[in-house]
Amino acid sequence: MATLETRDLHTHFGQVRAVDGVDLDVKNGEFIVLLGASGSGKTTLMRTIAGLEKPTSGDVFIGGRLANRLPPKTRNIAMVFQSYALYPHKTAYRNIAFPLQASHMPADKIRSRVTWAANLLSISHLLDRRPRALSGGERQRVALARALVREPAIFLMDEPLSNLDAKLRHSARRELKRLHRETGVTTIYVTHDQVEAMGLGERVAVMNAGRIEQIGAPLDIYRNPVNTFVAQFMGSPPMNLVLRNGTLIGFHAEDFFPRGRGPNSEDMEQLTFRVVQVEELGSEVLVYGYVAEDEREPPPEVLATLPTALVSGYIAEGAEYPFEVPRPAIRHFDPVTGLRKD
Amino acid sequence: MATEVLEEYGTRQRLLNSDRLLAGVLIAPAIIYIVALMGVPFVLSIYYSLSDVTTGGTDAPFVGLANFRALIGDPTFQQTLYNTFLLSGMTLVVVLVLGTIQAELLIRSFRGKWLVRFLILLPWTAPVSLSVIGWLWMFDSIFSPIDWSLREAGLLGHPGALLGPATNLYWLGSGGLPMASIILVNVWRILPLGTVIVLAGLNSIPREVEEQALIDGAGYFRRLFQITLPMMLPIFGIAVLFTFVFTFTDMVLVYILTRGGPANSTHVLTTLAFFTGVQGGSLGQGAAVALFMFPVLTALSAIVLMLIRRREV
Numbered sequence: 001m002a003t004l005e006t007r008d009l010h011t012h013f014g015q016v017r018a019v020d021g022v023d024l025d026v027k028n029g030e031f032i033v034l035l036g037a038s039g040s041g042k043t044t045l046m047r048t049i050a051g052l053e054k055p056t057s058g059d060v061f062i063g064g065r066l067a068n069r070l071p072p073k074t075r076n077i078a079m080v081f082q083s084y085a086l087y088p089h090k091t092a093y094r095n096i097a098f099p100l101q102a103s104h105m106p107a108d109k110i111r112s113r114v115t116w117a118a119n120l121l122s123i124s125h126l127l128d129r130r131p132r133a134l135s136g137g138e139r140q141r142v143a144l145a146r147a148l149v150r151e152p153a154i155f156l157m158d159e160p161l162s163n164l165d166a167k168l169r170h171s172a173r174r175e176l177k178r179l180h181r182e183t184g185v186t187t188i189y190v191t192h193d194q195v196e197a198m199g200l201g202e203r204v205a206v207m208n209a210g211r212i213e214q215i216g217a218p219l220d221i222y223r224n225p226v227n228t229f230v231a232q233f234m235g236s237p238p239m240n241l242v243l244r245n246g247t248l249i250g251f252h253a254e255d256f257f258p259r260g261r262g263p264n265s266e267d268m269e270q271l272t273f274r275v276v277q278v279e280e281l282g283s284e285v286l287v288y289g290y291v292a293e294d295e296r297e298p299p300p301e302v303l304a305t306l307p308t309a310l311v312s313g314y315i316a317e318g319a320e321y322p323f324e325v326p327r328p329a330i331r332h333f334d335p336v337t338g339l340r341k342d
Numbered sequence: 343m344a345t346e347v348l349e350e351y352g353t354r355q356r357l358l359n360s361d362r363l364l365a366g367v368l369i370a371p372a373i374i375y376i377v378a379l380m381g382v383p384f385v386l387s388i389y390y391s392l393s394d395v396t397t398g399g400t401d402a403p404f405v406g407l408a409n410f411r412a413l414i415g416d417p418t419f420q421q422t423l424y425n426t427f428l429l430s431g432m433t434l435v436v437v438l439v440l441g442t443i444q445a446e447l448l449i450r451s452f453r454g455k456w457l458v459r460f461l462i463l464l465p466w467t468a469p470v471s472l473s474v475i476g477w478l479w480m481f482d483s484i485f486s487p488i489d490w491s492l493r494e495a496g497l498l499g500h501p502g503a504l505l506g507p508a509t510n511l512y513w514l515g516s517g518g519l520p521m522a523s524i525i526l527v528n529v530w531r532i533l534p535l536g537t538v539i540v541l542a543g544l545n546s547i548p549r550e551v552e553e554q555a556l557i558d559g560a561g562y563f564r565r566l567f568q569i570t571l572p573m574m575l576p577i578f579g580i581a582v583l584f585t586f587v588f589t590f591t592d593m594v595l596v597y598i599l600t601r602g603g604p605a606n607s608t609h610v611l612t613t614l615a616f617f618t619g620v621q622g623g624s625l626g627q628g629a630a631v632a633l634f635m636f637p638v639l640t641a642l643s644a645i646v647l648m649l650i651r652r653r654e655v
Binding site: 050051052071072073074077078079081082083085086087088089098099101102103146150 | 548550551553554555556557558559560561564568569572573575
């Protein structure tokens with residue numbers, strides 16, 4: 001276990017600034033998520049931390065030690081690639097044992113470590129199989145076991161869930177959280193999926209164009225985005241933005257109520273909602289449309305998620321309704337720079 | 343009347359739309375080609391090898407395994423067998439080692455890579471007979487440019503010189519040099535193919551697997567012997583097979599360089615078969631020479647292909 005620090009880290013490929021000045025401070029044992037769209041530099045940042053890419057400038061400290069010039073093998077990091085990168089000619093057992101063999105651990109100790117990791121991930125019955133005889137979820141467990149088996153200082157994961165189907169992804173997410181609780185290894189987790197980021201991260205760093213736009217607790221970022229990029233990227237669905245009186249006002253879909261049916265409060269912003277489409281999903285209803293007061297042409301889409309009980313039989317497609325938003329839930333942004341104004 | 347036309351049309355349509363028929367038509371030329379130009383001569387050569395047929399007449403009395411028995415006791419044939427394996431084995435080893443080194447070089451990116459790649463592949467593009475004639479001149483007993491270079495460098499041609507006082511080395515004439523020269527030219531010829539095959543193998547290893555091994559703490563040799571080479575084993579199998587097949591079936595090299603000489607010491611199976619069967623006239627003996635290694639080669643190919651399939655990942 002170790003801390004991780006990057007100071008003004010740059011990794012450029014020719015003219016492309018994949019990582020463009022990143023300062024990151026990860027506490028010992030923390031689970032931090034790098035969230036960003038593809039091309040935002042999150043994977044390059046992780047690869048630079050791993051030592052697979054050389055930083056153009058700036059420093060990486062692992063456990064307080066300057067690691068810029070250390071080759072990957074001496075950084076004591078473990079990594080799970082998106083493709084899992086299992087060794088196809090080795091059985092699951094030999095895959096998991098490989099990092100231990102590389103560190104010249106005695107054979108009986110290797111056996112007990114592999115058994116420990118296999119039990120932790122419930123794959124003891126799969127150890128004789130080659131990767132091609134394993135399912136996607138099983139491969140992912142073998143890759144995780146291989147990463148965990150030698151007690152790394154830092155655990156790097158590059159979208160490890162993206163090759164799993166939706167159901168498996170959900171259970172794997174919970175499993176990752178459990179593993180982190182049980183092992184306590186400092187973890188850096190790269191994803192483009194905000195649901196994963198919200199669910200997994202103790203802190204989330206939202207990346208864009210090689211920089212960290214905002215870093216903080218998931219709910220804090222969700223409620224208090226520093227700019228419109230973060231506001232639109234974090235959370236599913238993203239924050240609604242409406243241009244009114246020359247200012248962008250932002251509010252989440254769950255804070256957008258039909259007049260008089262939301263929280264009982266005087267402090268409400270009144271808006272007119274033109275409904276385009278309604279989706280009834282059982283427990284909640286998704287209402288798509290746009291705000292008539294929006295000063296942009298055409299007005300961008302706005303979404304309301306409402307409990308079914310609240311609107312059952314009330315909202316019709318193509319009609320116009322008075323809606324309201326509690327003022328404390330509203331965030332204000334500069335329409336030109338996109339930065340928060342309040 | 344009308345229904346008859348319809349039926350006729352239906353049959354034609356059915357024929358035209360039949361996948362089976364189309365498949366048959368498409369594959370027929372290949373089958374005819376293989377049967378007529380390879381199958382028939384092959385069966386014929388098996389029969390010849392069991393008979394006493396000569397180029398002098400049409401009758402071919404059956405003699406059983408007499409031709410083969412005669413070969414086993416023949417010192418020239420023993421030497422030829424030894425030469426064939428020596429040539430194949432040495433070529434294989436050298437091509438695999440040099441091919442892997444060249445492929446390792448070519449997989450990196452550097453300035454002028456296309457030129458290096460072009461030069462490496464060049465021997466493969468030259469017609470075999472022409473390039474071997476080129477080598478024949480290189481090995482000339484008097485005017486060899488190799489000997490000239492050695493003489494100029496002071497390594498040859500004066501008393502106390504490293505390679506002896508004679509003015510020439512006689513590459514194709516004395517001692518073990520003729521076989522060594524043949525191996526050298528064979529390596530020169532097959533190396534480009536070997537390099538390309540190994541390069542394809544290296545390229546087929548996902549970058550992430552290599553990086554994973556780096557992160558797992560494996561050093562260069564552990565990566566080479568535990569990750570890279572095992573993952574390339576199927577490709578090496580192909581390279582082994584190709585080298586063996588090319589070497590075993592080629593006669594141009596020895597035919598042009600030494601014609602099996604001096605004193606039948608550099609024959610390989612193909613040239614011996616040609617000189618015995620066609621030039622010497624005993625077709626039966628020649629066929630026996632050509633077929634002698636057939637069971638061995640078949641077994642070898644089967645084993646290599648089986649290994650490749652088992653290691654496939």
